[in-house]
Amino acid sequence: MLNKLWLGFFIAAAAAALARWGIAHDPTVFQAMVASLFAMAKLSVEVMVLLFGTIALWLGFLKIAEQAGLVDALARILGPLFARLMPDVPRGHPAIGLITLNFAANVLGLDNAATPIGLRAMKSLQTLNPSGTTASNAQILFLVLNASSLTLLPVTIFMYRAQQGAADPTLVFLPILLATSASTLAGFLCVAAVQRLRVWDPVVLAWVGGTALLLGGFMAFLSTLSVAALGALSSLLGNLTLFALILFFLVVAAIRKVPVYESFIEGAKDGFDVAKGLLPYLVAMLCAIGVLRASGALDFALDGLRLAIQWLGFDTRFVDALPTALVKPFSGSAARALMIETMQNHGVDSFPALLSATIQGSTETTFYVVAVYFGAVGIQRTRHAVGCALLADLAGVLAAIGVCYWFFG
Numbered sequence: 001m002l003n004k005l006w007l008g009f010f011i012a013a014a015a016a017a018l019a020r021w022g023i024a025h026d027p028t029v030f031q032a033m034v035a036s037l038f039a040m041a042k043l044s045v046e047v048m049v050l051l052f053g054t055i056a057l058w059l060g061f062l063k064i065a066e067q068a069g070l071v072d073a074l075a076r077i078l079g080p081l082f083a084r085l086m087p088d089v090p091r092g093h094p095a096i097g098l099i100t101l102n103f104a105a106n107v108l109g110l111d112n113a114a115t116p117i118g119l120r121a122m123k124s125l126q127t128l129n130p131s132g133t134t135a136s137n138a139q140i141l142f143l144v145l146n147a148s149s150l151t152l153l154p155v156t157i158f159m160y161r162a163q164q165g166a167a168d169p170t171l172v173f174l175p176i177l178l179a180t181s182a183s184t185l186a187g188f189l190c191v192a193a194v195q196r197l198r199v200w201d202p203v204v205l206a207w208v209g210g211t212a213l214l215l216g217g218f219m220a221f222l223s224t225l226s227v228a229a230l231g232a233l234s235s236l237l238g239n240l241t242l243f244a245l246i247l248f249f250l251v252v253a254a255i256r257k258v259p260v261y262e263s264f265i266e267g268a269k270d271g272f273d274v275a276k277g278l279l280p281y282l283v284a285m286l287c288a289i290g291v292l293r294a295s296g297a298l299d300f301a302l303d304g305l306r307l308a309i310q311w312l313g314f315d316t317r318f319v320d321a322l323p324t325a326l327v328k329p330f331s332g333s334a335a336r337a338l339m340i341e342t343m344q345n346h347g348v349d350s351f352p353a354l355l356s357a358t359i360q361g362s363t364e365t366t367f368y369v370v371a372v373y374f375g376a377v378g379i380q381r382t383r384h385a386v387g388c389a390l391l392a393d394l395a396g397v398l399a400a401i402g403v404c405y406w407f408f409g
Helices: 002-022 028-067 070-085 094-107 111-126 137-148 155-163 169-195 202-222 227-255 260-276 279-295 297-311 317-327 332-346 351-362 366-376 385-408
Strands: none
Touching: 002 028, 002 279, 002 297, 028 155, 028 227, 028 260, 028 279, 070 094, 070 202, 094 111, 094 137, 111 137, 111 366, 137 169, 137 366, 137 385, 155 169, 155 332, 155 351, 169 202, 169 227, 169 351, 169 385, 227 260, 279 297, 279 332, 297 317, 317 332, 317 351, 317 385, 332 351, 351 385, 366 385
């Protein structure tokens, strides 16, 4: 899928360039495309410099939390919930701790760090799977919740915005939180309906219902605020939550006699190993997107869609962020490249760039997650996993559009 998508970018760019040359008599299009290749290759390296530091930083703090016992404590807290949602997984099974750690990495916005942890969790669940090639109910639920990517602190999104010169990188904190909550809730309810999970169980109801009520009350409070106040609150909560979590990790670890510096270094080294493999993918996708934009193909497609939306009488500002939404289920690197390109082309704090960042933070890359997680354990029959995950994607994108109009419209 990714091979076809990447090749399609270049073929579409070539077709658009030939049309501009032959019909519009614009020979400068080829110069612009070549210049874009080199400009995007340079941008990839600049982005990676900050990405190295960000992943190393957060995996360092996550290692401190792990060695302080906070991850195990969270696993114990979530144990009764998982016992009901994954009845085939015995209490205390190693998969529960790995699933919890994977969710913790996703909550912190460390999607690249969450992948190796998630693979370990999927392999652990496979040891309980009676069929070697058909996904179990527990594996499907884990994959859909992972693909919906509930994110409390989208630090990588903050990092990309900071790298592009945003005055306040955390401005999208609340929009992403609301959009990713909608995505996760939709994915969970879809799986629960298919698997006939006991959602009315008191423990499940307490967790899901309590979270929904808390989120609903929070949204009701937000509805009383002005646009300026919403932006200020998002900035405050983003920065305050980020630093408070770091301080909490350090204080608990110090109380429990964990060597915090050594632990941080150990985790940061893991982060460096994770990050260093991302540069080729970032170069490939950013260059392909750059050529597509320079050829005029991307603008041509968006202009056509914009005219159709305008004809229907709707606001068209969200159209420029749609490429991120359309590509996200297939390729995280392509969606990331489109988000960065939108920031560069429209301005990092423009409405399309803010919406693109919110979409990027609201869901995971469904087909990539399915291919990698199920492929790692030899699963061939995915059953209802893809359908439920795509429904979660759709819910996340629609919520992102609505929330961004609410906050920034």
